Amino acid sequence: MREELAAIGARLRAARHARGWTLDELAGRAGMSVSTLSRLESGKRQASLELLLPLTRQLAIGIDDLIVAETRDPRVRRPVIHRDGLIIAPLAPEHSPVHTFKVTYPPIRQLPELRVHDGYEWLYVLSGRLRLRLGEQDLVLSRGEAAEFDTRVPHAMSAAGGRPAQVISIFNDAGVRMHTHVSTGSLPEPDQERGSAGEE
Numbered sequence: 001m002r003e004e005l006a007a008i009g010a011r012l013r014a015a016r017h018a019r020g021w022t023l024d025e026l027a028g029r030a031g032m033s034v035s036t037l038s039r040l041e042s043g044k045r046q047a048s049l050e051l052l053l054p055l056t057r058q059l060a061i062g063i064d065d066l067i068v069a070e071t072r073d074p075r076v077r078r079p080v081i082h083r084d085g086l087i088i089a090p091l092a093p094e095h096s097p098v099h100t101f102k103v104t105y106p107p108i109r110q111l112p113e114l115r116v117h118d119g120y121e122w123l124y125v126l127s128g129r130l131r132l133r134l135g136e137q138d139l140v141l142s143r144g145e146a147a148e149f150d151t152r153v154p155h156a157m158s159a160a161g162g163r164p165a166q167v168i169s170i171f172n173d174a175g176v177r178m179h180t181h182v183s184t185g186s187l188p189e190p191d192q193e194r195g196s197a198g199e200e
Contacts, residue, residue, distance in 0.1 A: 010043075012052075015061055016059065023038055076092060086104065086106070088101050099171045101170075101171075105166075106164055107162050107164060111157075114155060115155060119152075119171060119172050121148070123146065123169045123170070124145075125142060125146070130158075130160060132147060133154075134155045
């Protein structure tokens with residue numbers, strides 16, 4: 001509680017300084033004693049609406065400007081998704097405006113079937129080598145390389161070579177629903193027609 005009061009006082013003092021007013025000037029405008037205002041700013045006097053309202057009116061700020069918002073736990077605690085040999089670790093909260101994942105692709109001999117669906121995907125290769133089949137293009141991306149593509153173009157990905165590839169993937173809403181949405185413990189299969197993939 002003491003820290004919260006001190007934070008309100010510090011914001012009150014900052015707003016007063018922004019106006020270029022002294023303690024005497026603001027106290028006089030708000031109709032309170034200088035000692036009361038001083039104790040408010042130092043956190044030694046408990047803030048109340050009765051004291052804060054005349055101050056915020058004079059400073060042309062809202063009460064919300066003085067209240068310190070509760071800091072939420074920044075850690076992301078979402079279960080890792082295992083699907084078709086992939087390991088998909090969510091890196092952002094479930095309702096985040098940006099859907100970010102670390103995806104580990106296993107080394108396999110045959111590229112998975114091509115998929116087509118609405119959305120966009122952005123990716124960055126953290127380690128290993130990633131094979132990306134995108135339409136008629138058959139590409140291999142190395143560590144430190146990035147790509148962005150429209151997922152309405154037939155595409156498939158796997159690790160290239162004998163070791164897994166770790167990738168940071170960012171999807172828009174449509175893309176994340178197709179790739180990572182979990183329903184009753186499993187991921188839905190795309191309902192769109194899939195094409196065939198070439199072999200290595």
